Amino acid sequence: MDLDTFLSELARLERELGRGDENLASxxxxxCLRCASCMFCTDCADCYRCTHCNGCTRCTACSHCSGCERxxxxxxxxxxxRCQGSSYLVRCRDCVDCTYCYGCxxxxxxxFQILNVRYPRKEYFELTARLDEQWRARQQxxxxxxxxxxxxxxxxxxxxxxx
Numbered sequence: 001m002d003l004d005t006f007l008s009e010l011a012r013l014e015r016e017l018g019r020g021d022e023n024l025a026s027x028x029x030x031x032c033l034r035c036a037s038c039m040f041c042t043d044c045a046d047c048y049r050c051t052h053c054n055g056c057t058r059c060t061a062c063s064h065c066s067g068c069e070r071x072x073x074x075x076x077x078x079x080x081x082r083c084q085g086s087s088y089l090v091r092c093r094d095c096v097d098c099t100y101c102y103g104c105x106x107x108x109x110x111x112f113q114i115l116n117v118r119y120p121r122k123e124y125f126e127l128t129a130r131l132d133e134q135w136r137a138r139q140q141x142x143x144x145x146x147x148x149x150x151x152x153x154x155x156x157x158x159x160x161x162x163x
Contacts, residue, residue, distance in 0.1 A: 090128070102128050 023035040031043040038044065039051045046058045053059065054066040062068060065077045072084040079091045086098040095104055099111040102124075107113060112124040119127065 090132075100124060102131065 021033045023029045023032050023038065026032065026035050026038040027040070029035055029038050029041045029044070032038065032041050032047070033045045035041060035044050035047045035050070037049045038047055038053070041047065041050055041053045041056070044050065044053055044056045044059070047053065047056055047062070048060045050056060050059055050062045050065070052064045053062055053068070056062060056065055056068045056071070059065065059068050059071045059074075061073045062071055062077070063075045065071065065074055065080070067079040068074065068077055068083070069081045071077060071080055071082065074080065074083055074085070074089065075087045077083060077086060077089040077092070080086075080089050080095070081093045083089055083092050083095045083098070086092075086095055086101070088100045089095060089098060089104070090102045092098070092101050092103065092107075093105045095101055095107045095110075097109045098104070098107050098113070100121075101107060101110060101113045103115045104110070104113050105116065107116060110118070112119050112121055114124065114127060114131075
């Protein structure tokens with residue numbers, strides 16, 4: 001075999017494989033491009049071994065995540081970038097081994113944080129529920145419902161747990 005024969009055969013094999021947008025070894029991935037070994041994902045691109053994800057890009061080994069980019073080994077995360085080994089993060093960046101963080105950046109092994117500040121568990125869930133409601137209302141172009149006053153306008157200062 002000479003180089004020309006090799007290159008010609010390689011080109012033939014690549015044409016047979018297709019355009020390259022296929023989801024190799026993936027199962028029930030709808031609207032996904034170039035994902036491999038993924039299952040039950042929608043509208044993802046360039047992901048590997050993810051399951052039940054939606055709108056993720058270049059993620060690996062993630063489960064039940066949406067809108068994440070370049071994340072690894074996360075579960076139930078939303079709109080995160082470059083986070084890994086974490087669960088239940090929302091709008092976080094570069095967090096590692098964290099749980100229940102909202103709008104955090106660069107944390108390692110933290111939990112129940114909002115904007116890199118620790119909150120008691122109960123208060124964390126109350127605040128994030130209000131933030132999520134306001135976020136949905138803003139996306140829909142509507143005003144927040146009665147009783148969901150701005151978190152920033154809350155007259156009582158937040159109670160923070162020491163680390």
